[in-house]
């Protein structure tokens with residue numbers, strides 16, 4: 526468990542100060558997402574957890590180990606917090622090549638060759654290994670940053686909008702890859718994204734932030750679901766719900782539908798596999814019972 530109780534106030538010229546006050550307990554060895562509008566404090570929360578921004582007061586306790594305690598004046602240095610972090614501004618060394626950036630972050634300089642090769646190949650950065658960072662596109666930088674954060678096989682991985690510059694194919698592929706590594710290494714992954722379908726696919730829990738606070742916590746399907754019925758076309762995001770329900774993503778909304786009620790005459794298969802686009806008329810089983 527990561528027990529986080531931290532406060533931070535930023536002065537804001539000519540405006541009321543910005544107050545952040547986070548209280549949450551984050552499960553270990555699972556993926557949790559942080560969701561909320563721009564400026565609610567998601568990145569600041571990650572920075573405080575990583576030791577890159579000093580909270581004004583509070584505590585951060587990770588698996589029983591105190592990382593920060595303002596009363597006891599404990600503030601574990603970044604190097605002693607066993608985590609890896611990836612921010613949207615990449616923080617790669619601009620005067621080095623991709624390879625130099627990657628080798629620089631390998632723990633004790635000992636390269637795990639099979640891991641290195643598999644990460645490089647999965648992120649499709651083989652062909653740019655010797656290019657200077659300054660010549661890369663933002664999507665390429667994003668993939669290099671992701672590989673760099675994974676090379677450390679961290680216990681705790683903080684990913685702040687890691688796929689925002691990637692095309693759909695790479696986004697899907699790397700999302701799945703991170704999900705697999707999370708299971709394999711039993712990592713705790715904390716993930717920031719504005720993309721609800723992405724969060725539904727990767728996260729087991731979602732913390733919703735508003736005005737510098739955590740206002741809701743729950744399973745992503747519960748958090749994001751809305752009611753809808755009638756003619757729908759959407760992508761299946763989850764099919765493991767009770768009562769044969771599937772979650773589908775229709776533009777801007779996540780809808781849980783009873784799969785027994787779907788008119789799938791236009792679909793090629795009857796299976797509701799994740800990623801499949803389904804069409805149909807979703808009608809309540811009886812007039813008094815709405816499947817949502």
Ligand SMILES: Nc1ncnc2c1ncn2[C@@H]1O[C@H](COP(=O)(O)OP(=O)(O)OP(=O)(O)O)[C@@H](O)[C@H]1O
Nearest residue numbers: 535536537543561562563564565566567568569570
């Ligand atoms: N160093 C700083 N000094 C002053 N204000 C800051 C500082 N860092 C962040 N803020 C302010 O704190 C608030 C939260 O910023 P933060 O970057 O954590 O938001 P966010 O939820 O990650 O936003 P986004 O989704 O746009 O990245 C914003 O209003 C921001 O302007």
